[in-house]
Amino acid sequence: MSDIDQPIAANETTGTTTDPAAKVTWPPQRYAWYVVALLTLAYALAILDRVAIALLIEPLEESLHITDTQFGLLQGMAFSMFYSVLGLPIGMLCDRTRRTPILTAGVALWSLATMGCSLASTFEELFIARILVGVGEAALVPAAASIIADLFPPTTRPKAYGVFVSGTSLGTAAALILSGLFLHWSNGLIETMPHLVGGFQNWQLVFIMCGIPGLFLALIMLVSMREPKRQGIDQPTTEFSLKPILKLFGERPLAYGSLIVGTVLNLVCVYAIIGWVPALFIRAHEWPAATAGQVLGVVGVPISMFAAANSGWVISQLTKRGHSDAAMLAAGATGVSMMVFGTGLSLAPTGILALVFYGLNAFFTNWNISAVYSGVAQITPNQLRGQVMAVHTIVSSLIAMSAGNFIVGFLTDNLFTATDGISYALAIVFLTCGAGSALLLMIGRGAFRRAAAANLKRLDPDV
Structure with a gap:
């Protein structure tokens, strides 16, 4: 067995290698990175299946006779309704039982x-289908975040x-590029194979093509992923109770509040990008849908x-x-980028300049x-990490995913009704949410540092 395949005996607090008989032994790193590769691909497919609908706005609105506001609901609320509600119970399950079956079933x-x-023929039917997409994807983040934490020492994590x-990024780019390609392919399939797919519209074939890869990935996960040993605790608790997580938040309200709310405000902007930036290029800059998707994907991927x-x-x-508050600094930089580059993207007078701002913001x-x-x-005990991530998922789903998509659609339907009105709707979202995020995250830096130090002290009283 090569060195890279050897399990790593490490201190949970520092991540430094110690005697092989040490209490914490990390899995072989080659296998650990293989699992990360599978989880990354799952995340990519989740984003693909979640946001491919963004490039289908024109055929869907024409076929199902829906408005921008309803389209915003399909992208946001329909998906996030159960995605958010199920986040906490799934997070609690991930903290108490095997995570790999939960993850595989979700995929x-x-x-x-x-x-x-x-198969949807009405807005209501598509709404229900989108709900089910959200139910499945609710398992991904709590399970994956918990699994990765038990595969790598803190310095590598x-x-x-x-x-x-x-x-x-891979999923968003794939959604834009592949949706454009699938639209081309579906038109060709309908013309050349009318006996097989002649009864379908092109947007229906796009959904089918987007869903197939996930079934193969679920099978690969089922046969090749092992449940990792939980690190830093003797055994997971089996009692289902909200008291531990409520106590944790009560002890560190500013640390968790600023981290969660600050990053969620950034995610409002992210979902506005995913849901409406393709429409910005289609409407304000008059790019064809397939071209907009492919160009945004090609620029965004690298x-x-x-x-x-x-x-x-x-x-x-x-x-x-x-900098023990490095996470807060990184998230704060995103807020500044949304405020500056996101607003520039929205109001740029030409498609090329908008594309430049899009690329800068993507950094x-x-x-x-x-x-x-x-x-x-960094600030959460192992046995509560899945639940904290689930709380973040709930907040980001109820606020970011719903608001980022709904607000833009509502503003274009009721306030900025001109063809280029989407520019001003997006600018409002980027400017207000980006500035709010950066300010809140900077306010919470001190509280975050104290929470990180307290968690480090709990793991290693000698620190």
């Missing part, structure tokens, strides 16, 4: 539900989270992938240099979610 469910979107977060992987490295480097977008995973792991 299979959201993939089937995505394919089921193709931010890098693993950074790679995992790159799945959001930048966002680099930024997602780089985010973990940045947080690790800041931490090594003594910082994924720093936010890496900061969430790293920050939660």
Whole structure:
């Protein structure tokens, strides 16, 4: 067995290698990174199945006779309704039982539900299908965040989270690029194979094509992933109670409040990007839908992938240099980027200039979610990490996912009704939420540092 395949005996607090007989022994790193690769691909497919609908706005509104406001509900509330409600109980399950079966079942469910979107003939039917997509995806973040925390020592963990977060960039880019390609392919299939798919519209075939890969991934996970040993605790609790997490939040209200709310405000902007920026280029700059998707994807893939992987490295480097609040700094940088580059993207007079601002903003977008995973792991006891991530998922779903999509659609239907009105609607979201996020995260830095020190002291009283 090569060195890379050897389990790593490490101190849970510092991540430094110690005697092989040490209490904490980390899994073989080759296998650990293989699991991260699977989780990253799952995240990418989740984002693909979640946001591919954004490029289908025109055919869906024409086929199902829906408004921008209803489309905003399909992107946000329909998905987030049960995604948020189920987050906490799934997080509690992840803290108490095996996480890999929960994860595998979730991947299979959201993939089937995505394919089921193709069967919708009314707004209500598509709304229900989107709910089921959210139910399946509710399992991903709590399970994956908990699994990664038990695969890597703390010094390496931010890098693993950074790679995992790159799945959001990969998925968003894939949704834009593949949706455009699938639209082309579906038109060709309908013309060349009318006996097989002639009864389908092109948007229906796009949903089917988006859902199929997840079924194969669920099978691979089922046969190749092992449940990791929980690190830092003797055994998980089996009692289902909200008291421990409420007590934790009560002890550190500013640390958790600023981290959760600050990063959620950034996510309002992220979901506005995912849901409406393609429409910005289609309406305000008159780009064809397929072209807009492919160009945004091609520009976004290399930048966002680099930024997602780089985010973990940045947080690790800041931490090594003594910044125990590195996660807050990284998330705050995202808020500033949304305020400056996001607003510039919205109001740019030409499509090319808007694309430049889009690329600049992409350098910082994924720093936010890496900061969430790293920050939660840094200030939260192992046995509560899944629940804290679930709370963040609930808040981000109810506020960010719903508001980021609904507000823009509502404003374009009722206030900025001109074709280019989407520019002003997006600018309002980016400016207000980006500034609010940056301010709140900077206010909470001191509280976060104290919470991190307290959790470190709990793990190692000698620190």
